[in-house]
Amino acid sequence: MEKNVSKVRAHDAIVGVLYLISAGLTLYTSNLNFVWIAVAVGGLQLISPMTKFCPVYFILNKLMPNTDPIQNGK
Incomplete structure (x- = not known):
């Protein structure tokens, strides 16, 4: 369970960290296109309960095979 x-x-x-990078790059460069990173991450977080797929968990499941x-996606 602790794992x-x-x-x-x-x-x-x-x-x-992805949200902070997006905000930091937007403020540092004054380029509003970096806000799309946060929008994409937020969108993935919104649809992941319905699709049961999260790219971050996909990678963590591969890196931490001794966990549930x-x-x-099941």
Whole structure:
């Protein structure tokens, strides 16, 4: 069970870093196109409960095989 908690925390950290990178690049460069990174991540988060697929969990499931698969499309 603790291994699954670490996978969920890793997912949250990766997604959070992507949001921060998007905001940071937008503010640093004044290029609003970097906001699309946050929009894409948010869109994936919105549809993942319905599709049961998350690219971050897909990668984490491969990197952490000794844990229960999370949102692996089943």
